[in-house]
Each structure stands twice: as structure tokens, then as C-alpha cells.
Amino acid sequence: MIHLCISTLILTVVMGQKSTDMDKLLNWCLDAKLHKTAPGPENSLHKQCSPWKDRSCCTEETAHKVHNDNIYNFNYNHCRNMSKKCNEHFLQDHCFYECSPNVGPWVVSETRTWRKERFYKVPLCASDCDAWFNDCAEDFTCTDNWSRNFDWLNDTGCSSKCLTNFCPKGSECMTFRKIYGNASNFCEKVWDHAWQYTKDSEPCMRLWFNGSVGNPNDAVARHHAHLIAGASTKHLDYLLFGFLLMILWRTICVF
Template identity: 45%
Template sequence: MAWELTPLLLFVAWVTTMCSARERTDLLNVCMDAKHHKTKPGPEDKLHDQCIPWKNNACCTVNTSQELHKDTSRLYNFNWDHCGKMEPECKRHFIQDTCFYECSPNLGPWIQQVNQSWRKERFLNVPLCKEDCQRWWEDCRTSYTCKTNWHKGWDWTSGVNNCPSNTTCQTFEFYFPTPAALCEGIWSHSYKVSNYSRGSGRCIQMWFEPVQGNPNEEVARFYAEAMSGAESHWVPACPLLLSQVLLLNWLLNSSSSTF
């Protein structure tokens, strides 16, 4: 009867994961547990260029902000120009995207645990303002790439990312026919294109004018409060559900031993 227990054991694992997937309760003003992130956000007066919006409260250091502006930075040895020179307007979006990833302290509601050599947390399905995605796509549609998912599948034999042998360089528009295809697919669904607009308080801006303050603080607060309300209904049920599943597992094990 051992084969009958496998689905149940998988369900036990799933329940355990759902009940304890994210023990972190601090959803506001936090840094991810990742390769170049600070432990806690704080002021960084000399952040470089596109990272300046986060200078008052950042999860990145000055050195990180400087390094990520290079065409092939030492942060991840990632080469933007893997299919020829990327257009400057396109590259600007990727630098802003990297600044956002490294520097933002407003991603708590979307942080998930991962088991990767270079990070223990990532963000998933961040509601990106629709204008930010549209501009990213429009400014990159004539630049070239060879892949739809930049998180994996590269040829790293040279020490930097190169196109796999079975791919060809085509325009971004070929690989990403819509704005959503680009913004949601390129980093394994780190972003989810929102129907909301910039300034609505309901979507995250990848970049903002620092003199006007950080609009993402309000957005993170809104989603953190919504999540806290939802979790209050789910979490109390976890111990009871898990205990019932474990009891069923024990009963099946006991009965199997009689055969």
C-alpha cells in the first residue's frame, strides 16, 4: 500500500508550505534576502544616476548602484548587448528595472522564498503600472535579443551570458509581441501588468521623480493591509488542517502494517 500514501504525503508537504511559506511579517520597508541587498533599508545619499530616486531609503549600496549601470557589470556578469548594441532608450529601462530590484524597500507584499544560490527571496507578480510596461516595450521593440526568459537558459561558458546555440537574434517585438509578454515573461513573472495607472496608489512605478517622494510606499501599504486581512482567515486554520492530514496519514500507515 506504499503507493497509496504518496499523494497524501505530497499534500502534507503542500499544506506545510502554504502554512509556513513566508514567516516574515514585516511587509513594509524591508529588503529582500538576496545577493547584493542590504539587511535593512536606509539612506544612501550618493546613489548613482537611475538609482537616485531611492537615495532617501534604499536596499542597495552606492557601489551596487554604480556597478549596475555598466554594460556588463560584475553584479551578475550579465551582458545587455548579447545581440548587438542595445538601444540607449531600451537600456535605460533595464537599468531602472535593476535599480528597482536592488534598491526598492517597498516590495514586501510580493516577496517569496526561493532556493537559489544567489538569493533566498525574490518578488513575484508585482503590479506594475500599465504605462511603465507600455513605455518599456515601446522603447525596446526595435532592439535585439534571443530569448523570452532572461532568468535561465543562457550559455555561460564564457563567464557572461551568451545566446544558446539553438536561438537566433530577433527584435524584442518578435520575442515579445505585446507589452505584457515583455514585462511579465522576461524575469519569470516578477511583474504582473496592472490595469491601474501611475499615481493611482494601486500599482508600482518602476521609476519616479525623487523630488515628489516615493509613490510606491502607499502602494505597498495598501497591498500589505489587504494581505494581512486575507491571511487572518487562512492562518488560524493551518494547525487544524495540518493535524487532520497528519492523523489521516498515521491511520493509513497503521492500516497498511496489518497487510
């Protein structure tokens, strides 16, 4: 019975994944507002999104919108105008969100009007996170979790599509350094644990890379996809073993 409980636990862990299919895990575009249904090449991608052009979940049109339009009516300047260096990191982060086909092992379901999936605790290389935080440390914000804590209000008199994020009532604008304290806290909290601060010596994602020499995040996704596929195989073995033990236990009880 102990083995049966163990097998059930492993089954639960594996079932937490959206898929155990290797090909799907390695070629996943989020079910969201602007994502393609499957990754593929683009003739070019705009500026910060350019590394993903050979295999991308975003179109050239989306890449332009990331840089030139406010796709989700999100105001990065909710306290003060964001510095150029800090904004460049958030553009890279946004390009990763829209364009990366490497998030399959970390996709979870979500119910929002503009997406049905998100990624959760993707391992982000510590050096990338440190650089992001250091360039934003003296910029200002009023809350640590930008996915959940803002008040979304309409101050333009138009439809609900004009809702924009405002600082929560009673909050105070402070530097990123004061709000978050350190890089790991910042990267993990700012988008509601989309990222997980990970040592560079471990398999981890890069926000920016030289696309002309390949995507280093492919190998990271493959590493984690193998772990998921392996866990799937093991849980079947445990289930079979537990089932046989249960039959044996019942046989012993009968006799």
C-alpha cells in the same frame, strides 16, 4: 468538514507568504548578493537609482556598479548592442531590484549562489511597461525568459566567475517585438514573472518616480501588505470555526 478544508486552504495561501508582519512586509530588503539587511537613507544614489536615496536597500557603491560594472556578468548585448533608450529602462529595472524596500508582499524563496530570495509577480503599472517595451521593441534578443533560458559559458579561460550568458543553442536573434509580441508578455516573461502587467487604475509599482516628493510605491506595498495581514487574521478565524465544527460533528457521531 467542508469548513475545515476551506480553513486549510486559506492557511496554505497565507503560508505562501514569507511573512505576515506589516512592518517587515513594508521594509524588506532581499536576501541577495548586494542588498543591505534593512532599508535606510543614503547621502546620494547614482543616476537611475537616485529616487530611492531616502529609503534604500542599496548603497551608493551598488548604485555605481549598476551603471558602470557588470555585477552579474550579464550581457545585454547578447545579440546586438542594446539601444540607449532600451538600456535606460533596464537600468531603472535593475535599480528597482537592488534598491526598492517595497517588495515584501511578493518575496519568495529561491536557491541560487547569489541570492536566497526574489520577488514574484510584483504589479508593474501598464504605462511603465508599455514605455519600456516600446523603447526596446526594435532591439534584439534570442529568448523570452532571461532568467532561465540562456546558456552560461566561459569563453575567457578564467574561473567560473567569468561565466557569461550566451544565446541558447539553436536560437535566433529577433526583435523584442517578434519574440514577445506585446508589452505585457515582455514584462512578465523577461525576468521569469518578476513583474505582473497591471492597469494604472489599480495599485501598481513605478519603475521611475520623483524621489524628492516621496515614493509612490510605498502606498502600493502598504495596500498589499494589508491584504496579507487581513488574510492571516481571517485564516485563524476559519481554523477556529472549522475546529469547533469538527468537535461538534464528532459529538453528534458519538451520540
